Amino acid sequence: QVQLVESGGGLVQAGGSLRLSCSASGGIFTSAVMAWFRQAPGNEREFVAAINRSAGRTWYADAVKGRFTISRDNAKNTVYLQMSSLKPENTAVYYCAADKSGFWYTGQPASKYDYWGQGTQVTVSS
Secondary structure (H helix, E strand, C coil): CCEEEEECCEEEECCCCEEEEEEEECCCHHHCEEEEEEECCCCCCEEEEEECCCCCCEEECHHHCCCEEEEEEHHHCEEEEEECCCCHHHCEEEEEEEECCCCCCCCCCHHHCCEECCCEEEEEEC
């Protein structure tokens, strides 16, 4: 019954901002590490950001540090990705992911996540 559903994607000009949301169902949210990945056409899925179960720690890919912010609201079973100073190279499908173990380590690959959303398209024009 676990389901992750992303929303908030769209078309934005370079330098603009978007906030993505991921709603989770199935009773795993409060115990899971949540993360965002993205995949551009022809590329591999790459890590963007992660947040632990209590929201006390966050991790970011070097490419997005200072521009993207991940947060979560456990009462609403929702994780967010606030994106600012967007660049055309940020164009991708953005995916929400959950690690049910509740533990996370630097460099944890996509294959270690247990659940995935269907993705939301973000397109940044120049």
